[in-house]
Each structure stands twice: as structure tokens, then as C-alpha cells.
Amino acid sequence: MVKKYTEEHEWIEMDADNKIGTIGITEYASKALGDVVYVELPEVGLETAKGETIGAVESVKSASDIMSPVTGKVTDVNEVLSEKPGTINKAPEGDGWFAKIEVTDAAELEGLMDKEAYDAFEK
Amino acid sequence: MDASVRLHLLKSCISYATHDHVRKSGHRASMPPKALLLTSQPSLRNVVSRAWRAATSITPYQTSCFKPNKNWTLRSIDHGARPYSAKTKPTVSAVLKNIKDHTAENIVSIFHSRSNNPYHNLAIENYLLRNSHAQSKILLFYTNRPCVVIGRNQNPWLECNIAKIQEGLPWNAADWDDGVLDNDRHVIAEERDGYNVSLDLVRRRSGGGTVIHDVGNLNFSFIVPNDKDFTRDKHAELIVRALMAPMTVTRFRDHVLYDNVHVNQRHDIVMTCANVDGGNTQKEFKVSGSAFKLTRGRALHHGTILHSSPNINRQVFVAGDEGGQVAASVFSALLSSPAKPFLEAKGVGSVRSPVHNLFDVTDQVQRREVVRSLRKEIGQLFMDVNGMGDISVEEVGDEDCAVDMNGEIYRDAQELMTDDWRFCQTPTFEYRSEDAGGALKMRFQVKHGLIQNASLEHVELDAEQQLKFAGLEGKKLHEIQSWTSCLPPHAGFRHAKACAHLETVFPKIQPAGAAREGGAESTIIQEADLSGSNQDGIAVKRKAPGGRIELERGGENVVVER
Incomplete structure (x- = not known):
């Protein structure tokens, strides 16, 4: 399955059908942010464009916007984060996923970085 | 005319x-x-x-x-009070309109807002964050009129005493500096004995906890690339250096109250002083709180510098635990929530810290000197660390927030003033009056400002009908004008007592920026x-x-x- 990364330190992993992408923040971002104390999730059904703010996390007095890596529609959000925002720190690229998005144009993903490129990307 | x-x-x-x-x-x-x-x-x-x-x-x-x-x-x-840089330009609206070009040409720039309107200052700040050149470094200064500012994900009912904020503080002209006249269209120019001036309740866009602003508080705001050079302490350290600079310490030596200042683990600046309150022990006080907003590769670090608040030693009367009125400090009166025992909230709570003024300055002219000196010192250090030369400062103000000047700033300020932003952005919370003097056992949740899932003990109705019975169906908590006309009397509880309790816990909300003369209709x-x-x-x-x-x-x- 395809997993891509953005310069905003978010990841998106496409499902087997290459239609629904799960998004979240990267290991690097979760370390840089510190302990997450609150997560603002988008509403399911929200239509968003690539680069638009779809949510936010607060950590160590910092409010950080989360930008959608692709254009699409939010189909699911990780409600666990409302109750346990710290899950983002424990498993940012696993249980700490942020939302699922039905991707309008899968070609948008080609503009994003693969793991190798993201690891080499100057942070 | x-x-x-x-x-x-x-x-x-x-x-x-x-x-x-x-x-x-x-x-x-x-x-x-x-x-x-x-x-x-x-x-x-x-x-x-x-x-x-x-x-x-x-x-x-x-x-x-x-x-x-x-x-x-x-x-x-x-x-008399000339701007501290000769390069200051009289009209700067064009600078903000062309901020991308301006910050591309001046990769390091300093702004000073003459506005004391908190909504305007936050909107100008947000505009700089979102529209400046991606590599530019910006420092903005402003001082707000007396107001209480909560963090992005905080609960105003829980963080402060809304009734006290709306009731305001006794008017004292010196608290408003000259700024009140040019910045605030609601000019109150005379000392008005017997009048209160209500404070603004503001939700900012950055994280963190609740702070009180007034004329004795200088706000700084650093907007820089969110790259590996940026740390949460970097700019707080710069403020510390400015406060410890010989220029500051010797110039105001008769007024300096600190022996030392440093950045603590919470990225706040604390001062240590020996003989405060006449005691001999070394004490530590918070003098500057920080908050951050990170977006699209940019980082905003803003904070307060509590140089000489006239309110810090003032006292006001508040309702005592056993009835009657007791004196309390202004700060604690504004920040003690009557709703706290009854709320369970998600979101971000404030960490309470003892605070202190940095300088013993009560005179308005001296206060202005301190502010000008701090701005100059911090500004010069900011230029120095970024390898730049002399300071050049662009002045901005209320005129930049006019709809026909910068529509984006205007709309942002308007949004900050809406109750949708101030109240509906509160993370979900629950009210529970298990112990409200036996008046009424009631619960409800508030999500995006909307009251949900009310349940009243002793009122035998289905769950969904309870909300309707209580007059709360489709109601937003901050829009309730009168609990008495909302909640109907019922044999199951003492109506008057229940309403009195609810009106204390959730008082009627004044619109943001309402005329701030308590009682003067x-x-x-x-x-x-x-x-x-x-x-x-x-x-x-x-x-x-x-x-x-x-x-x-x-x-x-x-x-x-x-």
C-alpha cells in the first residue's frame, strides 16, 4: 500500500483500492511537538482541498494546524484522540492516526515524498 | 462637516x-x-x-x-512621545497591504501596533503570520486595553469569572494610557468615579493558558520560519537578555524589582528577587507567559511582559464563601471561576503561577519610558541575532483593520469578536450540579456551545424530553439570557434556588466589545x-x-x- 509524506510532516497511507487515505502526523512531528494535550478533529463529511487546515493539535502551549495532504472528503476521524490525545505521541503512524479521507484525485499523491525522500528531507 | x-x-x-x-x-x-x-x-x-x-x-x-x-x-x-525610531513612517497601511513584498525585501522587520484593541492586535498578528514571506523574521509589539485572554482550546466558563470580567474594574484613566483615545472608539477620557469599565474576554489562536492584559503589560510576537533553528526557548532567551541588559538594569535601577530573570521549563520567564514583601527569602515569580501557533512552515511565539501592571496590587470585592463580600486581588477575582466545581471539561487547563511586576513604576510617563526602552532593547537584540543593523520600525494600528484597508484583517478581527469563536470553540464539557445546595440535581453536556443530553433528577421524563422540559432544546449556553424564564418551576426542586445557582455559574453574556461602561446605559x-x-x-x-x-x-x- 502506498504511504507518502508531506513537508508539513504529515503522512497519508492509501487503502488497497487506492481510494481512501488514512492521514496522521509523522514520528518526527510528534517528537517535535511534545506531549499532545488536545486534538481538534474535523467533522465527518468535510470536503477539503490539498493544503487546507482540517484540524489542529495542542502541545506544550503550541496550537499546530493539521493540513490535508490531498483534496477529498473526510470519511472517518479517530475519536480515540478526543479521549486520549496522548495516543498521537505513542503511535503517531499507527493508533494515533488522525482522519480518513476519500481522495478525489489519486494523482495528487505523486507530488508527495516517499519514505526515503522524507527521511532525507531537511527538518 | x-x-x-x-x-x-x-x-x-x-x-x-x-x-x-x-x-x-x-x-x-x-x-x-x-x-x-x-x-x-x-x-x-x-x-x-x-x-x-x-x-x-x-x-x-x-x-x-x-x-x-x-x-x-x-x-x-x-x-511629546515621539516614536523611538526616526525611520518610523506615518502611514503604514500600504506596508501591510503589500506584506509579502515588504517582508521579502526586509527579511527581518519590526512592527509596533499603536492599537490597544485586543481583537485588532490579534488579527494584525495573524495576518503577519499567514501573509509574510516564508523566510522572513518578524517582531511585533502591542499593548492591549484591560482584557482576559484565554488559550485556543480553553473553556472560558472554567478559566475565568465571566461575571467579574463583564462587571469590570473601577475606571482609572491612567490604566488606559493615552492609547485609549486613538485606539478605542469608545472613548472614556475622564476619570469616572463610581463607574466600572468592563473587560474584554478574548480567545486567541495560539495554545496555552489564560492571561490578564492591561497597560502594564507589553506583548511581543516573533514570527519566524518553523525550521531547525526555532525552539520554544529561543525568543524567550532573547527577552531575558533584554531584561538583563545593562541598558535596562542601570537606566531603571531605582525601579527594577528583579535580581535575575530566566526561562523556566514551561518556556515562561520568571524573575527572582530577594527582598520582595520585606522578607529575606529569595522568591520566584512569573513575569512573562508564552504561547505558540505553528502553521504552514511558520512559527509564531508570542508572550506577555508584565512590566508594571497597576492592577497587580489592587483589590476588589468578591462574594465570600459564607455570604457577604470579601476583598481579593484583581487578578485572582478575574480568574476564579464560580463554575469550576460543577464542570468537567476536555481541553487545556491553565497552570496557575504567582506573578509580579518587573518594575516598580506607577507613573504613566515612566511607564511609557520603560515600554519604549524594552521595545528598543528587544528590537535591537532581534536585529543583532539576525545579523542586521539598526532598527527600523513600522507602525500599524486600528486604521489597518478597517474593512476598506485590509479586508482580511478586518474579517479576522470580526471573527474573533463573535460568540461562535469565543464560546462555541470551547472543547466539549459537562455541567453537573450534584451539590448545588440541594436545589437541583442536573446535568448537561455542551458541545460546540450547544446544550445536549440534559438530565434532571426528580423530573420523571424520558431522556430526550428532559432537554425540552428544561427549556434548553436547541439552546446555546452562552445565549441564555435568563435561567428563570428558561427553566420551568417543578415540584421536584426549588426553582428560585436552582435559577440563582445557574445564573451565578453561567451568567448572561455581553457581546464582545460592548460599550464598556458598567451601568451607564x-x-x-x-x-x-x-x-x-x-x-x-x-x-x-x-x-x-x-x-x-x-x-x-x-x-x-x-x-x-x-
Whole structure:
């Protein structure tokens, strides 16, 4: 399955059908942010464009916007984060996923970085 | 403007000033009376200004005159307090309009907002964050009128005493500095004994906890690339260096209250001082709180510098635990929530810390000196660390927030003032009155401001009907005007007691930026009251009992004293 990364330190992993992408923040971002104390999730059904703010996390007095890596529609959000925002720190690229998005144009993903490129990307 | 109206206004200004001076002789006047001089003719303005000063025996630097420019945006004329940089430009709206180009050409730049309107300052700041060049580094200074500012993900019911904020503080002209006249269209220029001025309750866009702002608090805001050079302590350390600079410490040596300042683990600046309160022990106090906003590769670090708040040692009366009134410090009165025992909330709570002024300065002129010196010192350090030379400062202000100047700033300020932003952005919370004096056992949740899932014990109804019974169906908590008319009487609980409790916990909310004169209701006056006033596009909006008159021209509010 395809997993891509953005310069905003978010990841998106496409499902087997290459239609629904799960998004979240990267290991690097979760370390840089510190302990997450609150997560603002988008509403399911929200239509968003690539680069638009779809949510936010607060950590160590910092409010950080989360930008959608692709254009699409939010189909699911990780409600666990409302109750346990710290899950983002424990498993940012696993249980700490942020939302699922039905991707309008899968070609948008080609503009994003693969793991190798993201690891080499100057942070 | 019609000449007769203009003269009428000017005459009333002068006679008011003279009268006021006589009335105040022998009376402790912490500030001379002021008024707004309204004329488009410089020669006439100077005549009036001189007559004014003669009548009130005040020195030029204490006078603030204001002239509507040809577009009728207000601009201050400050006789004595010159901007600290010769390069300061008088009109800067063009700079903000072309901020991307400006910050591309000036990769390091400093702004100083003359506004004391918290919504305007936050909107200007957000505009700089979102529109400046991606690699630019910006420092912005501002001082807000007295207000309580909560963090992005905080609960106003839980963090502060909303009733006390709305009730406000006893008016004292010196608390508002001269800034109140040029920045705040609700001009209150005279010491008004017996009047309270209510405070703004503001939600900012950055994280963190609740802070109180007033004239003794300088706000700094660093906007830089969110790259590997950026740390949460970087700019706090710069503030520390400015506070410890020989320039600061020696210049104000008779007033400096700290022995040392440093950045603590919470990225706040604390001061240590030996002989505070006459004791010999070394004590630590918070003097600066930080908060951050990170977006699209940019980082904003803003914070407060508590240099000389006049409110820090003031006390006000609050309701005591056992009835009656007890004295409490202003800060703790504003921040102690009557709702706290009854709320369970998600989101971000504040960490309470003892605070202290950095300088022992009570005089307005000295306070301005301290602020100017701090701005200069911090500004120079900011230039130095970024390898730049002399400071050049762009002044911004309320005029930049006008709808026809910068629509984006205007709309942002308007959004910050909505109850949707101030209240509905509160993370979900639950109210539970298990222990409200036996009056009523009630629960409900509030999500996006909307009351949900009410349940009242002793009222035997289905779950979904309880919300309706309680008069809360489809209601937003902050929109409830009266609990008595909401909640119907019922045999299961004591109605009056229940309502009294709910009105204490969730008081009626005033709109943001409402006229801030506690108890002084304005009355509408007829246009005929100022004959000819509707000529030349001027409309009288209202006249307050104290003699305040609001005029409107071209969508701009202009305020005249008596």
C-alpha cells in the first residue's frame, strides 16, 4: 500500500483500492511537538482541498494546524484522540492516526515524498 | 462637516475642559481630562489645542489630540512621545497591504501596533503570520486595553469569572494610557468615579493558558520560519537578555524589582528577587507567559511582559464563601471561576503561577519610558541575532483593520469578536450540579456551545424530553439570557434556588466589545439634537448620559466628548 509524506510532516497511507487515505502526523512531528494535550478533529463529511487546515493539535502551549495532504472528503476521524490525545505521541503512524479521507484525485499523491525522500528531507 | 456643527463641538470641548479642571482642583487627578478635537483644519486645531492646554494647565505631552484625516480614519498626534525610531513612517497601511513584498525585501522587520484593541492586535498578528514571506523574521509589539485572554482550546466558563470580567474594574484613566483615545472608539477620557469599565474576554489562536492584559503589560510576537533553528526557548532567551541588559538594569535601577530573570521549563520567564514583601527569602515569580501557533512552515511565539501592571496590587470585592463580600486581588477575582466545581471539561487547563511586576513604576510617563526602552532593547537584540543593523520600525494600528484597508484583517478581527469563536470553540464539557445546595440535581453536556443530553433528577421524563422540559432544546449556553424564564418551576426542586445557582455559574453574556461602561446605559438621541449634523454625511449614533456622543461618517465611528 502506498504511504507518502508531506513537508508539513504529515503522512497519508492509501487503502488497497487506492481510494481512501488514512492521514496522521509523522514520528518526527510528534517528537517535535511534545506531549499532545488536545486534538481538534474535523467533522465527518468535510470536503477539503490539498493544503487546507482540517484540524489542529495542542502541545506544550503550541496550537499546530493539521493540513490535508490531498483534496477529498473526510470519511472517518479517530475519536480515540478526543479521549486520549496522548495516543498521537505513542503511535503517531499507527493508533494515533488522525482522519480518513476519500481522495478525489489519486494523482495528487505523486507530488508527495516517499519514505526515503522524507527521511532525507531537511527538518 | 458643517462649520456650525464643528464650532459647536469645539466650543463644548473647551467649556467642558475648563469646567472639568475646576471641578477637579483639589481632587486627586491621576490624569488630566482629555477630549477629542474634531476638525479638519490644522490652524483651527492648533488654536483649540492651545486654548485647551491653557484651560487645563496640562503639558503638551499629556495632550492627545486626534484629527480625522480626509478618509476619517483616526490618527493620533502625539506631541511629546515621539516614536523611538526616526525611520518610523506615518502611514503604514500600504506596508501591510503589500506584506509579502515588504517582508521579502526586509527579511527581518519590526512592527509596533499603536492599537490597544485586543481583537485588532490579534488579527494584525495573524495576518503577519499567514501573509509574510516564508523566510522572513518578524517582531511585533502591542499593548492591549484591560482584557482576559484565554488559550485556543480553553473553556472560558472554567478559566475565568465571566461575571467579574463583564462587571469590570473601577475606571482609572491612567490604566488606559493615552492609547485609549486613538485606539478605542469608545472613548472614556475622564476619570469616572463610581463607574466600572468592563473587560474584554478574548480567545486567541495560539495554545496555552489564560492571561490578564492591561497597560502594564507589553506583548511581543516573533514570527519566524518553523525550521531547525526555532525552539520554544529561543525568543524567550532573547527577552531575558533584554531584561538583563545593562541598558535596562542601570537606566531603571531605582525601579527594577528583579535580581535575575530566566526561562523556566514551561518556556515562561520568571524573575527572582530577594527582598520582595520585606522578607529575606529569595522568591520566584512569573513575569512573562508564552504561547505558540505553528502553521504552514511558520512559527509564531508570542508572550506577555508584565512590566508594571497597576492592577497587580489592587483589590476588589468578591462574594465570600459564607455570604457577604470579601476583598481579593484583581487578578485572582478575574480568574476564579464560580463554575469550576460543577464542570468537567476536555481541553487545556491553565497552570496557575504567582506573578509580579518587573518594575516598580506607577507613573504613566515612566511607564511609557520603560515600554519604549524594552521595545528598543528587544528590537535591537532581534536585529543583532539576525545579523542586521539598526532598527527600523513600522507602525500599524486600528486604521489597518478597517474593512476598506485590509479586508482580511478586518474579517479576522470580526471573527474573533463573535460568540461562535469565543464560546462555541470551547472543547466539549459537562455541567453537573450534584451539590448545588440541594436545589437541583442536573446535568448537561455542551458541545460546540450547544446544550445536549440534559438530565434532571426528580423530573420523571424520558431522556430526550428532559432537554425540552428544561427549556434548553436547541439552546446555546452562552445565549441564555435568563435561567428563570428558561427553566420551568417543578415540584421536584426549588426553582428560585436552582435559577440563582445557574445564573451565578453561567451568567448572561455581553457581546464582545460592548460599550464598556458598567451601568451607564446609552440612550438614542434624535438627529435634531445636533442641528445640521446629518449634513456632510455625518450621523449621530447615540449620546450617553455622561455626554459622550458617537458620530458616524462613512461607516467609521467617531466619538466626541461632551
